[in-house]
Amino acid sequence: MNLVPHKDRHPSTAHRAQALADRMYSEIYDAIMGLKLGAETKLTERDLCEIYHLPRHQVRQVLAKLEADGVVDIKANRGAFIANPDEREAQEMFELRTFLECALLEKIAPHLDAQACQRLADMVQEERLAWRTGDREGWIRLSAQFHVELAKLSGNQTLVLAVKKYVSRTTLMISGNHPMASGSCSFDEHQAIVDALSSGDSEVAVERMREHLQHCATRTPQKVHRVDLRNVLGTKRS
Secondary structure (H helix, E strand, O other), X not given: OOOOOHHHHOHHHHHHHHHHHHHHHHHHHHHHHOOOOOOOOEEOHHHHHHHHOXXXXXXXXXXXXXXXXXXXXXXXXOEEXXXXXXXXXXXXXXXXXXXXXXXXXXXXXXXXXXXHHHHHHHHHHHHHXXXXXXXXXXXXXXXXXXXXXXXXXXXXXXXXXXXXXXXXXXXXXXXXXXXXXXOOOXXXXXXXXXXXXXXXXXXXXXXXXXXXXXXXXXXXXXXXXXXXXXXXXXXXXX
C-alpha cells in the first residue's frame, strides 16, 4: 500500500498559505510605499499572524523579504519596524544610487529598441495621469517603479534587486513631504531621461538622471506617523 507523505496530503492548504503570505507581502509593501504605514511603525508578529491567519514562521519570512527590499528594519530583540533612514544614510544611499543608475544607463542605452523606450514612455504617462487625478499612492508607486524598470532592462537580476532596495528606501524619505502640487514632478524628469534614451544620447540621459537624483536628495524626509496595523492591512478579503 502506497502512503502519500503527510506534506503532500493537502497541497491546497500549502497553496492557500503561500497565497496569504504573498498577499501579506504585497499589502504591506504597497501600504509602506503609499505612506499608509509611516516610518517606525512596528510590524508586530502576533498581529500579523492574526490578520493573515498565518503561522509565525511564515510571517517572519515575509518580514525578511521586506527587509531585503529595504522598506523594513528588523532589530534584534525588538522586532520589525518600517524603515526610517537618517540623514547620513540618505546621503549615502543617493550617492550609491547616482553611481549605480548612471552606470546602468550607460550599459543599457546602446541596446534599447523603440519598443523598450515606448514601454518606459507609457509608464511615465501612467505616472503623470496618477498625479493629475490625485492618485497619490499610484503616483508614488509608479515613480519608484520607473527606476526598477530601467534596471530590469539590464538583464542583471542582482542589479535589479539592489536598485529596488535603494529606490524603495529613499522613496520612504522623500515622498512624505513632497506635495502633489509641487512644481518639480518626477514624471517630467523621468520623461527627460526617456527622451534622451529614445534619441540614443546616453550622455544626456546620464546627465538627466544625475540631475533627477540630486533633486530627489534635496527633498525633506517624511515625518513619523504611527497607525494601527488592523486599520490598514488585511481589509481586502475575497
